[in-house]
Amino acid sequence: MADKDRDLDRRPDPDALLALATEGRRGKLTVFLGAAPGVGKTYAMLTRARRLKEEGTDIVVGLAETHGRSETASLLRGLDVLPRLKVPYKGRELEEFDLDAALARHPQVIVVDEIAHSNPETARHPKRYQDIEELIAAGIDVWTALNIQHLESLSDLVADITGVVVRERLPDTVLKNADEVVLVDLPPAELIERLKEGKVYVPESAKRATERFFRLGNLTALREIALRRTADRVDDQVVAYLRQNAIEGTWSSGERLLVCIGPGALSEKVVRVASRLATGLNAPWTVVTVEAADRETNDVAALRRVEETFRLAERLGAETKRITGNDFVRDILAFARKEHATQIVIGMSRRSGWRHLFRPSLTTALAKRAKSIGIHLVTAEKTQEPQTAKRSRRFEFAGVRRSAATAIVLVAATTALGLLIDRVVMLPNISLLFLLAVLGAAVHAGYAAALFAALLSTFAYNFFFIDPRHTLTIAAPHEVFALFVFLTAAVIAGSLASRIREQADVASVRANALQSLYDFSRKLSGTAKADDVLWAAVTQLHSSLKRSVVILTPSGPDLSVAAAWPPDTDLGVSDVTAAHWAHDKQEPAGSGTGTLPSSQFQFRPLTSPHGVVGVCGYACSDTPLDINAERALSAILDQTATAIDRARLAEQAVEQSARLEGERYREALLSSISHDLKTPLATITGAVTSLRQLGRKMSAESRDDLLQTIEEESARLARFVGNLLDMTRIEAGTLNAKRDWVDVGDMVRSSVDRARKYFPGQSIETGISPDLPLLRGDSVLLGQVLFNLLDNAVKYGGGEPVSIYARRDGEDILVSVTDLGKGVPAEDLERIFEKFYRRGRSDGRSLGTGLGLSIARGFVEAMGGRIYAESPALKKRGTRVVMRFPAAETPAEVQTR
Structure with missing residues (x-):
């Protein structure tokens, strides 16, 4: 394996x-x-x-x-x-x-x-x-x-x-x-x-x-x-x-340094020595620390020293890595071969003789197992050890007292239970009860308690249950062997139980942290807006850290509070100054740092691939963050910065899409104007040129035809310009429709007469209900809408008759214009009312500016009506554009009522 x-x-x-x-x-x-x-x-x-x-x-x-x-x-x-x-x-x-x-x-x-x-x-x-x-x-x-x-x-x-x-x-x-x-x-x-x-x-x-x-x-x-x-x-x-080629190890063509550090005070010196060595060799260097996979340390001060050493190494130009494993020597050498390191720089602390005898140091083990990699040892100064050793001894003494107390209580309880059982029944394997005590001590207090319990169980079993009883003397030789086997089994069982317990605790802590980060990631994945990301981040951080959290984002030259939990969190002057420092310098500031430590918050920059997107601050107290909270904070801040960057990029993409759409509209408008105005302008120019050069030689009929052409094309130009002006009024919101009494029948007749002048060969059928009521609207706008609809029907009707009908439908006045052209696909029935959308004729060409129906919708809605299209209209072809207006009561009806 x-x-x-x-x-x-x-x-x-x-x-x-x-x-x-x-x-x-x-x-x-x-x-x-x-x-x-x-x-x-x-x-x-x-x-x-x-x-x-x-x-x-x-x-x-x-x-x-x-x-x-x-x-x-x-x-x-x-x-x-x-x-x-x-x-x-x-x-x-x-x-x-x-x-x-x-x-x-x-x-x-x-x-x-x-x-x-x-x-x-x-x-x-x-x-x-x-x-x-x-x-x-x-x-x-x-x-x-x-x-x-x-x-x-x-x-x-x-x-x-x-x-x-x-x-x-x-x-x-x-x-x-x-x-x-x-x-x-x-x-x-x-x-x-x-x-x-x-x-x-x-x-x-x-x-x-x-x-x-x-x-x-x-x-x-x-x-x-x-x-x-x-x-x-x-x-x-x-x-x-x-x-x-997946070649491990190194070819000594260039130096690469791997620097190993731990929580001791010597690590800072190791990093500085490695920095000078890397500079002299012009070599890249990586600083690494190894964390135990089966146990979680509770020494917050030691973990902070590792973090501070990492930050020092990064300032000096090193790359930092973390390794998780149980065999430190094997893991360090495997990482060194993977990174093709040529030298390992590691600190060597002074150890007592008996400790070195029973367990070789990490440096000694590395020197024995490293083959083609050089080992560079950094020794400690005398002033660097006593304080660390003192703290370590104090910490170890407290742990020994807890382990001893647990072992004594469990062994005493087991002995009492064994004596009670021994009075009732004689059991030859009563020593198994003491194995339970050892396992209980291992599960409850760890390996040290298990070892104490094994030793105490050995003496208690010998004193109370092996003849001669109530002495430490063993009469039978086989009892000596049994006692030795019991002690060995107890130590091994206690060791395994304590290891399983530590691994379970570590796995539980890490599983909870991973589950929390997973839930937060899922929450961010479904969040599209930057504000939602910020609020999700502050609530998650507040839940993880149990402290007040605030996030500030740039607002012009200043920083403003974008999200905070609890929402009533206030920042003082020193807090805001620390936040600006963290944002500008891209480094932590505030409480617990060397910059503005008087602040009540510690601020950290939210750094994304595109730069700093904000600053996050959390309230500090006398109790510093433990290593798990520190890692959760770093992970959440990284995800938050990336999510904010993603949300802002999405917003920019929407804005860019809108700008591109606007550009497309402008290009379509220019293309439409240049195309649709070119023909009448060319016709007018040609007619004027012919009149100037050949007017005297032409017959009166020919001159009248040219003048009529100029008149028609000028009117056509006027309609184009009028459409553009009308669309500008609609988009600017300056269109104010009048509320006069309008006879729809008269407006239909006048619009048809006007259309017949422009399209003399086109057949236009009309149908006006005799009981058609008046409506409150603008006669000018309604006339323009009717003419636009007739003009559109003639263009796309394929030469077939065009019909316009007006009738009453319940409480509404219904006006419809129908052509018998090829019709409009169902998916385009709404699009034909968009600006610059133009349907192709049977010959593939498009006519007009694509503004007629868009202007018609704007005018109809300004008068309180509704307009829509239906296709097919008659005999599985054609298009019908329908307008509905609320019928108004006439003054006579009002008076009668």
């Missing part, structure tokens, strides 16, 4: 395998790295390119800067060179790399020199390394050159060394993510000699460079930096290979 678990632990790292799989879908980046200009990066790159060209590789030179060096320029002969893109810039013409031409050519390998170069403002990307990233994403391998001083993280260091501020910079991740780094090195003395010979710059520039940048000390320092960066890059490749 152990071998199976070990095989599972040795599986390849998933992240490393994913990175390896991704490489096959992208191009590869090769960087020719140098310490300074003139070391031969471009020369080495072109030399290698010529060799690949001779081998038949499709390689192209996208851009190569020769800087006037004849030796480098000669290498371009015989290579495919892309023409440069000429870009106007401030009155002159620049020659830049043509990215689009390179993508269109799509070679197997392309050479693009000077990756740190900045592109002109008109280019697609501001930096050349971004052009190269696009080439790599397209599956093209790229070769480029880079001087070490162009890395962003080294800009200030290079400025201090050389006195020259490098303006062309690029992120360090470009070099870190490169598939291959080729170091082109040249001793500083040779580089200076090449500079003097004019092989780097022209003589005037070479003289200035020698006086400022190209000094022996500068070049030596830059060379060291380039060598170190290349070594670090190679070391990363080694680690990636180890993880991809």
Whole structure:
């Protein structure tokens, strides 16, 4: 079983395998790295390119800067060179790399020199390394050159060394993510000699460079930096290979430190020593602590010391981890091999001789079992031990007293019960009663009580039940053996029972914590709003910590209370100041910290992947949080920050969707206006031009036709503009409908007459009920609605007759306009009233701006009516638009009533 678990632990790292799989879908980046200009990066790159060209590789030179060096320029002969893109810039013409031409050519390998170069403002990307990233994403391998001083993280260091501020910079991740780094090195003395010979710059520039940048000390320092960066890059490749192939242990190509700490005072010194050691070796380091899987410690002070040591390690640049297990040595070594550590740094405290004799120290066990990993021991100073030892002895003495009392009570009770039974009946196995006492002590008070109970049971059994009784003398030899077996069995049984009891307690505590976090996670998963997340968080924290909790979120430049439990929780001036500090500095502040400890609350930042989203504070008291509460607090704060970030992203997505919808409407409006106004404008322009140029030569009938066309198209333009203005009034809420007496029959007749003028060949049927009552409304708006409906019916009626009917239906006046076109699908019956929605005709084209029915709905609702559509209307085709208005009582009816 152990071998199976070990095989599972040795599986390849998933992240490393994913990175390896991704490489096959992208191009590869090769960087020719140098310490300074003139070391031969471009020369080495072109030399290698010529060799690949001779081998038949499709390689192209996208851009190569020769800087006037004849030796480098000669290498371009015989290579495919892309023409440069000429870009106007401030009155002159620049020659830049043509990215689009390179993508269109799509070679197997392309050479693009000077990756740190900045592109002109008109280019697609501001930096050349971004052009190269696009080439790599397209599956093209790229070769480029880079001087070490162009890395962003080294800009200030290079400025201090050389006195020259490098303006062309690029992120360090470009070099870190490169598939291959080729170091082109040249001793500083040779580089200076090449500079003097004019092989780097022209003589005037070479003289200035020698006086400022190209000094022996500068070049030596830059060379060291380039060598170190290349070594670090190679070391990363080694680690990636180890993880991809699930190779445990390490190859001593680079140092990696694993630092082991505990609750003792020595841990702080161990971390500081490890930090200095990692800095000197330029090595990454990880600080780890091992927690027992089968028991939960109650020493809150010790747990706080571990947390403080972790925070110190993180400030010094370490990564922190926690390991859970029972065999500390095995777990530490397994983790070290998994992380490919080369050295383990651990503290060695002084131990008494008898303790070392019976139980070897952790450092001794590590030294024996570690094979290829070095052990670095940090010894304690004399001033670091007494206080810790004193506290430990005091704690142990209190535990011994409790264990002894439990053992004495249980053994005494068992002895009394045994004597009572012995008077009634003679039992040869009465010793089993004392095993129950040992098990009871183990379950009730732990291993120490079980051990005391086993010893006391041995003496009590011997004194009261083994002949000769009431003495410690044993007459029969077999009784000695039985007593020894009893003592051994009692110790083993007590040990197992105490272990089971401790594991059950730990499992119960952790199960409760996991259940609480699970319930909280489920609650957050169903919460979509940030406010709901905040209230769920404060109630959960209040339930877990049994303290007042408050969450503040940014509101402009200030912080405001977004949620608190109890709701009447108040914050003082020092509390608000501590909250601002925690938010601005992204570190805990307030009570129990080194910042504003006078505050009644301790505030912690809510940090999400997108930054700090708020601050959470909890009331402090004389009793600090135990380790379980501390872990619950950290877990809830992390989940809360992520949930707030998710909720805000969802809100932003909704806002963005609304903006995109608005953009879609605006684009549709512009498209509709440009399309629908273009035809009448073109017709009017053509008619006016014909009248001006040929008016005298045309007959009177032809001129009248052109004038009529201008009149009709002008009216059409007026309708379009009127529709836009009406929609603007509806959306702005400035539409005020009149409440006059309106004769619906007269409005139907006038609208039909108007429509027949615009559509002289269209058949329009009318039907008006003679008992049609008046309605209270706006005659202008109603006339516009009726004409819009008739206009819409004519457009989509397919040349068939259009009918309009008005009748009374109970307490309502019903007006319907019906066409016999192809109809409207059921799912679109509501959409036809949306802005810019246009149905296609039988020939596939759409007519109008898509505003007519939307305006009709706005006008009808402004007059207190309702409008809807039905389809099919007649004979399984056509569309009927129906309006319903409440019928009004006439003045005569009111007077009669």
